[in-house]
Structures are given as C-alpha cells and as structure tokens.
Amino acid sequence: MRKICTLELLSAKRVQSFRHIREEEVSNLVDSLTAASGEPVDLTRMLSTVTSSITSRAAFGKAQELTDAFMVVIENISVLDQVIEDHKSRRRAGRNGDGEKEDLVDVLLNLQEKQNLGEMFLAGIETSTTVMEWVMSAMINDSRVLQKAQQEVRQVYGGDDGKNHFGEAKLDQLKYLDMVIAESLRLHPPLPLLIPRENRDKNVSFGSYEVSVNTNVIVNAWAINRDPRYWTEAERFFPERFVDCPIDYTSTDLQFIPFGAGRRMCPGVSFGMKIVKLTLASLIFHFDWKLPAGQKNINMTGCFRATLRRQYALHLIPITYGRVLP
Template sequence: MGGVDTSASTVEWSMSEMINNPRILHKAQQEVRQALGDDRGNSVDEASLHRLKYLDMVIAETLRLHPPGPLLVPRENRERQVELNSYVIPANTHVIYWTEAERFVPERFVDRSIDYTGNDFQFIPFGAGRRMCPGVSFGTAVVKLTLASLLFHFDWSLPAEQKSINLTECFGATLRRQYALHLLPTQYCSVL
C-alpha cells in the first residue's frame, strides 16, 4: 500500500464499503469528529491519528476484503475438489479463512491487534518476510490521514439514481474497482 495507486485504491474501497454500510460510515465519522473536536478550525493531522481506533478497524477490514496488491489476493483452490474438516471445496474457489468472510465487519478486529508486519499469517495484506512491502508505515498513515480528512470535512451520499455501490473487482497492477466511484460530498458544518 506504499505506492500511490495502492493507497488510493484502499481509500476508494474504504469509502465504497462505508457508503454501502451507513452504520459503519456514521460510526467512523462520529469517531473522527469527536476525536478532533467540533471546532471547524481543527484539521486532521498525524498526531491525532492514533486516537482513531475504529478507523483503524475499517482500514483493516478493507485490506482484508480488498488487498491492494495483485499477488496478495485470496488463495484459489486449483485442485478438482478438496475436503477440509469435512467441508468440500470445489475447484477454482477463493479461499478466505474468516467468519462471514464476504461481509464488511470492522468490529471483527475489536479484540485483535492489527498487525501488518507479517507475524499473523491469517492477515498479511502487505506480504511477509523479505518480500514484505517496505512502505507499510507510510502507506497506512497516508490512507488513514486521507480517510480521516474526508470523514471529518464532508458528509457523503450516493447520487439520487444510485441505491448502492457495485463492489465488482478488477485485477491489474492493483486490485481496483471495476466501476468508477461517484459520491456526493456535502461540507460538514458543526455550528450554524
């Protein structure tokens, strides 16, 4: 996620998932606005990022569902059929080892430390060992600062003709959205 494309892709996936889950969007926005205060003179800065624990969980869940690097996408079963703990896994099945793996649930990280360093092999969005992304710290800070700024300064909604965001993925140099993301920002004003 240290590259520009991967960081931008992660921000776009995070916004897409939050728009499709208004409760999560509201909770993340509320956390950002409370942590930074309602004074419009405040701005999002790196020093205030450590207080945004729910936003950390949103980013982790985004990375779990939509890992930015093409080599880090979920594993695919290449065998004809595999049986694992009495489950039959058909050929060409994407294998993700999580409860309710396809749902966007940031709260799954509440009691887990979010470790991107490759020590927890259940969750390695940046790889592990010598092949690990060298820009992990920079990339995660850029994504968190960008999302916090977007959530602090704007309320977000879909265009009137749209009911939800299509989350179809498109593989390339990065894992990106197949369809462009179009959202309507409304400047947030806490005091009128």
C-alpha cells in the same frame, strides 16, 4: 533496491519527516471538495491526485508536474501490462530467435527488473489509492459503519480544533477507523496474488507440499483473507471482528497478509498507510457523503490491473459537515 528503500527512503524516521507534506496535500484535497460541496465528484481521481502529490513531493520535492505524469501512467497500467504479456508470449513461442530484434521491454525482462520496479510503484500511488477507494465504497454501502467512524473522528478532533487544523497528532486515537481499514483490506487486498517468489536454495516442505528448487511460488492473499476456517462470516464486511485482534500489517500472523509478510513484504506499508489514514479521517470528518441521484448503492465489482481496483470510478457527493442543503 529494497534494502535502500527500507533503511533510508522508507524508514520510520524518514516517513515521519514527511508529515507536513501529507497534512498540506490532504488540506488541499479538503479545500477542493469543499468548493464542490453538493455536487458529484470523481473521488477516484481526487484520491489519486492527493496520493501522487504527496509521493512526488516526498520523493522529488515537486508535486503538480509529476502528479500529471503519474496519473497518465496509472491510467495506462492495463496497456503496459498487455505490452509486457505480448512480449512474454512471443518469448515463450521462441519468435525472438527468428531474427526479431530485442526492444527495451525484452531487455528489462531479461534483466528481471520488472518485479523490482513493480514493487516500488505498487508500494506508492496505486496501492494507497486502491485501499482508500475500497474503504470509502464499503462505508458508503454500510451506513452503520460510516456513522460510527464519523462519530469517532468528530469526537476525537472536536469542533473548531479539527476544522482549523486537521493533522496527524490524534490519528492514533482512531481505533475504529483502524478496524474499518483493516476489514476493507481483508476483503479487498490491493495485491490479491502476492508478487511471485522463487525458491532458489533447496527443496522446501510446507505441510504435505514440497516446493522444488527454482520453483516460483505465488501466495493467494485473497483466499487466505476470506478463508472461513479463520474468519467467521468471512464474506461479511464487519470491522468489529478486529476488536480483540491487534492490527499489525508487519506481523508474521499469516491469516491476514494484505501486504505480504516477513522480509519480502511491501516496503512501503508505513508510508502508504500514513496517507490512507489521514486522508480517510479527513474525508469523514469534514464531509457527509451521498450517492449521485438514482444510485442506491456502490457497485463493488473489482478489476485487476497493477492492483485489484474498483472496476468503475467512485463518484460521490460531498456535503460539507454542518452545511444544510436547500
């Protein structure tokens, strides 16, 4: 499944072929936000919708009917996780041998399919939405960073050019936005604990550790990304730390692995990051952003579902760029 996705569905050429879909759906998002200018919006849901629409059209050629279905699935991931954990607990307790019939979840667990399906799902809608939520939250909480990112994107795209057609052609020029996204990923990786891998061949040594054959290994990406031995002021949101550090999500540099590393890294990185960068650039080009009345900053508490998401939905007020409120 991974090989098919990497070589066929998520190849660089195929991802680029979906450019018009990304541009159209992000333009629809901008239209919706423009209509709501000056009023609080549930940006979490809107980001989920645009990501779902892009993914649905790219994968199936359809948008709205599948987007609605995807939203139901995303909102109920925690329930699905609990069902799976209940089955695992029952299996560990040996109760399946007491005459209980296996259901579909038991069969899937037996076939080890959950991991494969989970990787495919997380590489798409949930992960991209999560990344954008955290980036917007971090920028709203740091006006210096937001203003600097807005200045860059508005300078690159320029007045009427960007307003008439905000496309992907100039995204490569947004170097500071790249740093902002990378810094947010460092502090808030969508998968803080990477998907477990089993050492199947032979005993392997890592420094002073020995991993025996048939042992499952879980990499703590969250801890690596915040390790003070590798990151100065590791807990601080400071995008400029990447000025002299090339940003490459496919690199084998293991001090920064928001999507894993090597052959087993997330196969949907290229597809997802195209959505993330175009959407974020559009949001800060077309709009200024305010917090709802009475709110002084964004609560950065996270919760773990399929990914490490914000605990609370992100509600913000978009102000169309250039509009003066009464």
